[in-house]
Amino acid sequence: MTVEADVDGFGIHPALLDAALHPAGVLVAAGTEPLLPFVFSGVRLLATQARTVRVRMTGGGGGVSLLLAD
Numbered sequence: 001m002t003v004e005a006d007v008d009g010f011g012i013h014p015a016l017l018d019a020a021l022h023p024a025g026v027l028v029a030a031g032t033e034p035l036l037p038f039v040f041s042g043v044r045l046l047a048t049q050a051r052t053v054r055v056r057m058t059g060g061g062g063g064v065s066l067l068l069a070d
Contacts, residue, residue: 011045012068020055024064 050070058065 011048012050016050016053016068020053020057020066020068023055023057024059
């Protein structure tokens with residue numbers, strides 16, 4: 001998935017992060033409640049001004065691991 005946004009004033013644009021999190025619901029096993037991210041941990045921002053990102057998402061144990069790369 002590729003998403004582009006104006007990044008001025010943001011470490012990472014909220015729309016890019018939101019779009020990257022949308023597929024989290026696909027990782028939920030059938031018959032369970034959808035995942036809704038509300039706690040973030042281990043967040044590191046190594047670069048700014050990304051206009052497009054690639055997303056790698058893995059899930060398990062009731063959580064999702066997300067890696068964004070520009």
